[in-house]
Amino acid sequence: MPDPLTPNIVVLMTDQQRVGCTAGEGGPDTMPRLDALLTDACRFERAYTPSPVCVPARTSLLTGRFPTAHRVRQNSTAQHALFESDLLDVLRGAGYSLHFSGKPHMHPGPEDFDSYHGPYFHDSGPERTREHEAFDRWLRALDHGVAEEPTPFPLSAQFPHRIIDGALEALTGTGEEEPFFLWVSFPEPHNPYQVPEPYFSMFEDQVPGRIADADDLAELDWRFRWLRDLFEQKRPGYDAQWRRYRANYLGMLRLIDDQVGRLLDALGDRAEETLFLVLSDHGDFLGDYGLQRKGAGMPEALMRVPLSVAGPGVAAQRRQEPVSLVDVMPTLAEWTTGELPPGAQGRSLAPLLRGEAAPPEEFSSMLGELGYGGISYDERSRPPLHFPYEGRTVDELNSVTLGGEMRMVVTERLKLVVDDRGVHRLFDLETDPAELHDLSEDPARRDDLAAMQRLLLRWMMRTADDLPRGAYIPRTRNHNWRWAQPIAP
Structure with a gap:
């Protein structure tokens, strides 16, 4: 059994999940298994991404450094990440086996893990069957849009199902004596916005209203209007889909949750000696301001992210301090080794996880x-x-x-x-x-x-x-x- 100071670690990461879309965050009941897991967790209710772009945010998570320092500022430059030690280096040095299943969008590759199932992106993944190939072709034809009909493929074709299959394979190779790190990275609920039944219809009558629509664009930075005009030029009338867009998005969260349930069931008693991190890399407009996806400005819809930690030694609490994905690597480094690597800019949240007070000067801004x-x-x-x-x-x-x-x-x-x-x-x-x-x-x-x-x-x-x-x-x-x-x- 792993030492209590070096528990198994499971990271459950979604892509482009906006805060407020689960019952635990005051929204629809989209992720009941995760909410149950987080009953005794530390929920950081004001967590932020360092950048509302996938690869810069994930590089910050892995290195504990802001984009200014790690130098990755767009999705095409992951290979140029600058750091001395990242999270994988820290955990490898602490005796962990390292496993990955899902969407990477990061500087480490398959050679950096003991097992690696991927890569999955938003319209393609490892194709093991003809059904997988057909589904991936259908996704590419959707062109990152909003599906108006239920996805005509079974659940087994969906990426979350295939990714959890890979995670379960990884678990079979982990021993009882050596702690393991398992990173499960879902491409959803990022666009394309599609989901099969029963998820397609599940939240149609629970779609929350918008806090702002296209009529409010005049009050915003010009970048919002430029992006709106570009979308309208290319897909006239696209904003009329906003309710369907939101219903699909919520359905995607429930689909992910059901697949997470498969993983939790497979862990069984080992879940009690596992530290779980539940998070996302950035948010989604979800139709606010008449916009889809992301790509303009730094509103809370894009900058706020889910971030919760559950497991041995973590106090059940809801904390209001502004924290960041930059803080994840230093937190896990201190939790497992007692030390922070040189160059880490984030703060260890380990004392906060245990329920200790946060110095106001340190934790009043982000x-x-x-x-x-x-x-x-x-x-x-x-x-x-x-x-x-x-x-x-x-x-x-x-x-x-x-x-x-x-x-x-x-x-x-x-x-x-x-x-x-x-x-x-x-x-x-x-x-x-x-x-x-x-x-x-x-x-x-x-x-x-x-x-x-x-x-x-x-x-x-x-x-x-x-x-x-x-x-x-x-x-x-x-x-x-x-x-x-x-x-x-």
């Missing part, structure tokens, strides 16, 4: 990053893209809406978003959860704006890279809680 670099475009720009302007094919991750630089900092109530042109947008999330009313020019909020600007500057200095290591060793604090003991002015 940073987010976005941008492919270069100079921002503007609303009239129409440069060449990596897909044609003609036809239905569209990619929300493009050089226009993600060009340049954008940063955000968020506290309990306020949020500041700044871009490389010097545009500041300040929001009060308590009174304006849809982020429609910019307060940056309000004289009554001048002090709030100045305080958030100072906080953003402090975070940007914190993301300066300590790597490579040299002759002079930077001063550190326990858990990498750099602001836990503020220095007097």
